[in-house]
Amino acid sequence: MRSEHVLEFPGGYTRTTGPVIGRFLTELRDARLVGVRTAQGRVLVPPLEYDPATGEPVTGEWVPVGPAGTVESWAWVGTPRPGHPLATPFAWALIRLDGADTALVHAVDAGSAKAMRPGLRVRPRWRAERAGHITDIESFVPEVTGMVAPIRLTYQIQPGEALSRFLAKVRDGILLGGRCDSCHAVYVPFRSACPQCGTPITEEVELPDTGTITTFAINNLPDPRAPEVPFVSAYILLDGADVPMIALVGGVPAHEVRQGMRVRAVWVPEAERTASMANIKWFAPTGEPDVEL
Amino acid sequence: MSNRCAVIGVGQTKYQTRRLDVSIAGLVREAALRALQDAGLTFADIDAVVIGKAPDLFEGVMMPEAYLADALGAAGKPMMRVHTAGSVGGSTALVGASLIQGGVHERVLVVAFEKQSESNATWALSTHVPFSASLVVGAGGYFAPHIREYMRRTGAPGHIGTLVAVKDRLNALKNPYAHLRIPGIDRKTVEATPMLWEPIRYLETCPSSDGACAMVLSSEAAVTGTPAWVHGTAMRSEPIFRAGRDTVSPQAGKDCAADVYRQAGITDPRGELDVAEVYVPFSWYEPMWLENLGFAADGEGWKLTESGATALDGDIPWNASGGVLSANPIGASGLIRFAEAALQVRGRAGEHQVDGARRALGHAYGGGAQFFAMWIVGSEKP
Ligand SMILES: [Zn+2]
Numbered sequence: 001m002r003s004e005h006v007l008e009f010p011g012g013y014t015r016t017t018g019p020v021i022g023r024f025l026t027e028l029r030d031a032r033l034v035g036v037r038t039a040q041g042r043v044l045v046p047p048l049e050y051d052p053a054t055g056e057p058v059t060g061e062w063v064p065v066g067p068a069g070t071v072e073s074w075a076w077v078g079t080p081r082p083g084h085p086l087a088t089p090f091a092w093a094l095i096r097l098d099g100a101d102t103a104l105v106h107a108v109d110a111g112s113a114k115a116m117r118p119g120l121r122v123r124p125r126w127r128a129e130r131a132g133h134i135t136d137i138e139s140f141v142p143e144v145t146g147m148v149a150p151i152r153l154t155y156q157i158q159p160g161e162a163l164s165r166f167l168a169k170v171r172d173g174i175l176l177g178g179r180c181d182s183c184h185a186v187y188v189p190f191r192s193a194c195p196q197c198g199t200p201i202t203e204e205v206e207l208p209d210t211g212t213i214t215t216f217a218i219n220n221l222p223d224p225r226a227p228e229v230p231f232v233s234a235y236i237l238l239d240g241a242d243v244p245m246i247a248l249v250g251g252v253p254a255h256e257v258r259q260g261m262r263v264r265a266v267w268v269p270e271a272e273r274t275a276s277m278a279n280i281k282w283f284a285p286t287g288e289p290d291v292e293l
Numbered sequence: 294m295s296n297r298c299a300v301i302g303v304g305q306t307k308y309q310t311r312r313l314d315v316s317i318a319g320l321v322r323e324a325a326l327r328a329l330q331d332a333g334l335t336f337a338d339i340d341a342v343v344i345g346k347a348p349d350l351f352e353g354v355m356m357p358e359a360y361l362a363d364a365l366g367a368a369g370k371p372m373m374r375v376h377t378a379g380s381v382g383g384s385t386a387l388v389g390a391s392l393i394q395g396g397v398h399e400r401v402l403v404v405a406f407e408k409q410s411e412s413n414a415t416w417a418l419s420t421h422v423p424f425s426a427s428l429v430v431g432a433g434g435y436f437a438p439h440i441r442e443y444m445r446r447t448g449a450p451g452h453i454g455t456l457v458a459v460k461d462r463l464n465a466l467k468n469p470y471a472h473l474r475i476p477g478i479d480r481k482t483v484e485a486t487p488m489l490w491e492p493i494r495y496l497e498t499c500p501s502s503d504g505a506c507a508m509v510l511s512s513e514a515a516v517t518g519t520p521a522w523v524h525g526t527a528m529r530s531e532p533i534f535r536a537g538r539d540t541v542s543p544q545a546g547k548d549c550a551a552d553v554y555r556q557a558g559i560t561d562p563r564g565e566l567d568v569a570e571v572y573v574p575f576s577w578y579e580p581m582w583l584e585n586l587g588f589a590a591d592g593e594g595w596k597l598t599e600s601g602a603t604a605l606d607g608d609i610p611w612n613a614s615g616g617v618l619s620a621n622p623i624g625a626s627g628l629i630r631f632a633e634a635a636l637q638v639r640g641r642a643g644e645h646q647v648d649g650a651r652r653a654l655g656h657a658y659g660g661g662a663q664f665f666a667m668w669i670v671g672s673e674k675p
Pocket residue numbers: 180181182183184185194195196197198199
């Protein structure tokens with residue numbers, strides 16, 4: 001058997017503040033933070049009527065403190081209850097306001113527990129309507145220590161003459177290379193000048209879509225261009241080329257890929273082809289014997 | 294003959310994942326002020342400022358040199374920015390040195406930085422431009438195949454990369470500026486971490502760091518304090534795609550090393566140098582660069598690593614500071630290598646000092662192992 005029972009004094013208790021607490025709450029209503037000085041010179045925030053160290057009355061001297069303060073310790077509230085100051089997760093913290101010798105308990109709206117640490121600098125977030133109550137401060141919030149700087153640049157990219165020529169051929173399922181007029185090295189993708197000797201390249205060479213893996217990495221970090229993790233990115237020396245291309249290897253478990261392995265391009269169906277390297281899904285083993293590197 | 298040039302001040306920030314307490318300007322200024330303090334100078338004593346950093350896309354700050362002029366006391370002075378990808382820190386030092394060697398200035402402040410926490414370098418290096426006919430996945434994805442090829446060619450056993458990962462992190466425990474500090478790290482610790490880009494494990498890669506490094510370079514007449522003398526400087530580059538390019542041991546690296554050794558009168562780097570700070574962002578690059586830089590014959594670099602020769606108590610310590618594997622504010626990483634070389638020959642490397650170091654190599658590489666920068670510094674005048 002169980003029954004809910006509510007104990008609540010109708011309208012709430014009326015509490016007489018006395019001059020010390022009353023002054024503190026009056027200043028709060030004006031969005032000011034003050035502490036009271038003890039006979040020994042310490043500044044108590046929140047103020048007390050009697051110094052806990054000596055039992056003597058505090059002095060009548062009021063000291064402006066804060067508004068910033070430092071978190072001394074804290075506890076994270078992951079699931080706020082109805083009576084809590086915030087509806088979203090927050091921290092209860094001991095906050096020592098600048099100029100005070102004691103700490104005040106209040107809520108810190110830090111977004112996540114990771115943002116909380118002893119030493120965190122915080123400032124009060126005041127309510128617009130204040131009544132002379134500790135909840136006139138809705139919560140404390142961390143000082144600004146960083147900002148987000150969104151940068152977005154939009155480019156119109158043209159592949160250029162040589163790469164356009166290469167990609168046009170890729171649409172037809174052909175890998176186009178170019179032979180240097182001077183040193184006779186064959187570069188793929190087709191390019192307009194030789195990186196080795198600077199000579200313009202004019203002779204086009206259609207290369208087969210077969211080649212040899214010279215070396216590779218097994219990537220265990222995801223990449224939008226790879227179907228799964230792990231995936232293999234490999235240097236593939238196409239038959240007849242003098243420079244390798246870097247491409248995905250598929251159709252074989254990552255740990256069965258070998259240096260010297262023979263591979264062939266796996267093309268997407270003809271109807272789906274565009275002028276882009278996306279035409280090649282990946283390179284897959286041909287089953288031929290490995291090549292001696 | 295060029296004029297003599299010396300390093301008279303070195304300043305570094307503590308390298309860490311996030312420096313949330315300072316702006317980029319505050320970060321570079323911290324390093325610059327420490328370098329000036331080391332030299333016993335102020336900004337007023339500096340004639341020109343050279344700043345280096347890796348691609349602007351890393352922080353999304355275009356032309357950072359314009360923004361950072363005030364922070365580096367460059368108002369009314371010549372200031373320029375250098376960019377050669379990952380080798381930029383080294384190139385920055387060399388551009389600064391050339392201004393002294395050419396007699397243009399008496400004192401030059403060189404600074405390099407990266408605040409990696411403001412973005413993500415792998416994103417910045419993998420922007421997937423339309424029409425690209427190639428698939429590269431971040432720096433690790435690019436370098437892993439070359440490491441695999443090194444292992445195939447030399448028959449190096451699989452644990453060599455792990456040995457370097459452990460050795461450099463043990464050195465880092467002696468360097469108060471190092472980012473990664475893993476007390477008690479051993480082979481098991483490294484081997485227990487996952488493969489990211491096989492054959493590269495997580496702890497065989499460098500961390501992402503925020504940090505800056507600065508040096509004050511001076512002419513012979515303007516030296517203050519304890520100088521490290523520049524005995525040789527060299528830069529080389531090569532195209533990333535060219536027929537017959539050796540991506541395991543790039544020709545540009547060999548040529549750059551030959552040039553800097555010739556200037557310093559060195560014929561046997563292992564025997565004649567006392568310590569080397571070499572850009573090793575993936576642990577396997579130690580044996581690879583041991584060969585490329587002539588410390589070991591082709592195919593023998595891994596044996597040097599395995600023998601312990603490159604450890605702090607070996608005959609040729611590599612990366613006594615903990616190296617790039619222990620702190621990688623990318624744009625600054627090359628300059629840190631050059632600065633650590635200078636600290637060693639000045640006898641100011643603290644707990645990771647190599648006893649009696651008289652000549653040291655600073656090395657940096659970048660891009661697809663296509664940009665190289667090196668210098669040799671010594672405790673005595675060249
Ligand atoms: Zn050519």
